[in-house]
Amino acid sequence: MVAERSSELKPDSTCKPMAVPKVCGLETEYGILVRGADNNPVTASALLINAYTGVAQEQVAFDLIAEDPQRDARSPDPLDPYEFDPELEYAPVNAVLTNGARYYVDHAHPEMSTPEVRTPREAVIWDRAGEEIIRQSMAAAQRLVPDGAEILIHKNNSDGKGNSYGCHENYLVDRGLPFGKVISAVMAHFVTRQVFAGAGKVGCELPGMPSDSMPFQLSQRADFFEEEVGLETTVRRPIVNTRDEPHCDASKYRRLHVIAGDANMSEVATFLKVASTAMLLAAVEDEPTMELPALANPVRAITQISHDPTLSAVVSTYEGTTVRALDVQWQLFEIARSWVERTGGEAVGEADCALALQHWEHILSGLESNPLTVADRVDWVAKQRLINAYAERHNVVPGSAALRAIDLQYHDMRPSKGLASRCGLVTLVDDDEVQRATTQPPTSTRAYFRGRCVERYGNDIIAANWDSMVFDIGADPLRRVPMDDPLRGTAELVANVIDNSATAVDLVAALAEPIG
Amino acid sequence: MPDRIQRKKTERHVDEVTEAEVTPTESAAIDDLDDLLDEIDEILEENAEEFVRSYVQKGGE
Numbered sequence: 001m002v003a004e005r006s007s008e009l010k011p012d013s014t015c016k017p018m019a020v021p022k023v024c025g026l027e028t029e030y031g032i033l034v035r036g037a038d039n040n041p042v043t044a045s046a047l048l049i050n051a052y053t054g055v056a057q058e059q060v061a062f063d064l065i066a067e068d069p070q071r072d073a074r075s076p077d078p079l080d081p082y083e084f085d086p087e088l089e090y091a092p093v094n095a096v097l098t099n100g101a102r103y104y105v106d107h108a109h110p111e112m113s114t115p116e117v118r119t120p121r122e123a124v125i126w127d128r129a130g131e132e133i134i135r136q137s138m139a140a141a142q143r144l145v146p147d148g149a150e151i152l153i154h155k156n157n158s159d160g161k162g163n164s165y166g167c168h169e170n171y172l173v174d175r176g177l178p179f180g181k182v183i184s185a186v187m188a189h190f191v192t193r194q195v196f197a198g199a200g201k202v203g204c205e206l207p208g209m210p211s212d213s214m215p216f217q218l219s220q221r222a223d224f225f226e227e228e229v230g231l232e233t234t235v236r237r238p239i240v241n242t243r244d245e246p247h248c249d250a251s252k253y254r255r256l257h258v259i260a261g262d263a264n265m266s267e268v269a270t271f272l273k274v275a276s277t278a279m280l281l282a283a284v285e286d287e288p289t290m291e292l293p294a295l296a297n298p299v300r301a302i303t304q305i306s307h308d309p310t311l312s313a314v315v316s317t318y319e320g321t322t323v324r325a326l327d328v329q330w331q332l333f334e335i336a337r338s339w340v341e342r343t344g345g346e347a348v349g350e351a352d353c354a355l356a357l358q359h360w361e362h363i364l365s366g367l368e369s370n371p372l373t374v375a376d377r378v379d380w381v382a383k384q385r386l387i388n389a390y391a392e393r394h395n396v397v398p399g400s401a402a403l404r405a406i407d408l409q410y411h412d413m414r415p416s417k418g419l420a421s422r423c424g425l426v427t428l429v430d431d432d433e434v435q436r437a438t439t440q441p442p443t444s445t446r447a448y449f450r451g452r453c454v455e456r457y458g459n460d461i462i463a464a465n466w467d468s469m470v471f472d473i474g475a476d477p478l479r480r481v482p483m484d485d486p487l488r489g490t491a492e493l494v495a496n497v498i499d500n501s502a503t504a505v506d507l508v509a510a511l512a513e514p515i516g
Numbered sequence: 517m518p519d520r521i522q523r524k525k526t527e528r529h530v531d532e533v534t535e536a537e538v539t540p541t542e543s544a545a546i547d548d549l550d551d552l553l554d555e556i557d558e559i560l561e562e563n564a565e566e567f568v569r570s571y572v573q574k575g576g577e
Contacts (some may be wrong), residue, residue, distance in 0.1 A: 035570075041574055107576040107577060108573075108576070109573070158573075159573040160568070163573045163574060163575045165574075165577065168577065233577040234577055235575075386552070389552075389553055393553055400564075401569075405564035405567055408568065409560060422555060
């Protein structure tokens with residue numbers, strides 16, 4: 001090339017990240033307990049899921065091919081049924097539902113992964129839909145278990161005896177944002193957001209501390225975090241998880257996999273947990289050099305904060321000052337608010353941002369003056385209110401069995417027994433929306449393609465995965481349709497081709513190019 | 517012991533009404549709480565000790 005064009009030859013060496021749409025989703029591991037029969041959580045989980053999907057019906061299986069980022073998903077490889085996804089140690093049942101969700105047995109728990117959604121409000125809808133599916137599963141399973149037996153399901157994160165299971169979040173992030181920036185964006189938030197997102201717990205499960213030493217703490221999960229950053233999810237749990245399995249185009253996107261949250265019964269808590277995290281990620285994507293609150297010792301801080309329901313505990317910052325969790329949350333709120341003001345909040349959803357900021361400010365203000373004023377939207381406050389009132393009425397001491405039972409029963413999925421639904425929690429979504437979402441997928445992500453295909457061509461689908469579908473079109477080889485982009489495969493892009501394709505053969509022929 | 521509850525009974529706190537929510541006044545909230553406690557008394561696991569003891573889970577992610 002000619003020398004005077006050297007400015008055009010200069011490579012764009014830093015691909016400047018920009019906020020990508022915050023496609024997100026929740027994966028919830030539910031507690032499971034069988035009474036009146038052999039308490040095997042693995043078989044009970046399988047029974048629960050099979051009861052819902054119907055063993056007699058063709059059940060669309062999750063593609064058990066091992067993840068391999070180097071593999072070209074466009075080549076129509078024959079499916080090897082004996083390759084196992086290393087994520088799943090126990091996988092007797094692994095179903096993809098018509099709403100695009102994945103419902104399966106993982107580590108001796110029934111797990112529900114919502115379909116990918118475009119906004120935090122949709123995350124609430126499909127999370128609630130997951131709860132409804134669980135309840136329908138329980139009712140169906142009840143007909144299949146021996147007389148006098150019962151399967152109990154809890155949307156919680158701990159058995160109070162040192163065993164924990166997760167409610168994970170997933171967020172689509174620009175691959176161009178260095179992972180160190182991702183960590184900085186969320187670390188202080190994951191440590192402190194428990195002030196509004198904590199589900200509360202009676203007792204303490206910190207190794208070395210006796211369980212009765214604590215009448216109540218903010219979070220179910222705080223006691224279980226031992227590392228700041230790491231790959232593990234079942235031991236030595238890190239506050240920020242480094243799992244890098246994007247299930248989509250890895251050159252464009254990262255999927256941030258979050259394990260540091262409690263399962264919420266409050267819709268507002270779920271909504272704000274997702275929206276706040278999404279806004280902070282988007283804000284840092286847009287401005288990677290922005291200043292962010294940083295704590296000196298996040299692992300120590302997460303339990304210090306959880307263990308003080310008066311919210312006055314202070315933790316050390318990286319700069320050497322001390323702050324309350326609320327102080328950090330106010331800073332993060334301001335970062336999010338400022339980002340929304342500058343950009344409109346499109347990456348998360350304009351309406352969702354406006355509503356989230358409103359709730360965030362209302363809750364932080366309420367927590368400052370009188371937490372009971374937000375008992376209708378913050379799970380730990382609602383739970384503590386029940387526990388304190390019960391303790392006063394019946395004159396029982398902190399840590400009593402009855403109070404632990406209230407802690408557990410707050411998360412009980414049985415409509416006749418669950419306490420959360422009786423607390424007057426504010427709702428954000430209608431029952432109708434939730435009911436529809438048990439069978440229908442979201443329209444603005446590739447979950448639409450997945451859910452519609454499962455519903456329409458279920459018998460001809462060999463397997464489905466987050467980023468591909470494998471069809472049997474009646475002749476070798478099987479056809480894998482890649483779904484590399486979570487933002488494609490939407491109703492806008494594929495509803496017509498699906499509506500006009502009566503069979504999988506028609507669909508495969510009609511798809512001029514891959515979905516992703 | 518929960519002196520927090522006794523202290524708050526004498527205050528009134530009314531939040532701004534926004535389109536997103538309506539916050540009940542304290543006195544109404546206390547009536548609700550009594551009703552809720554009555555309900556909890558009815559539906560709480562009868563043998564709390566046994567229930568809590570038997571609630572064991574395998575570790576998950």
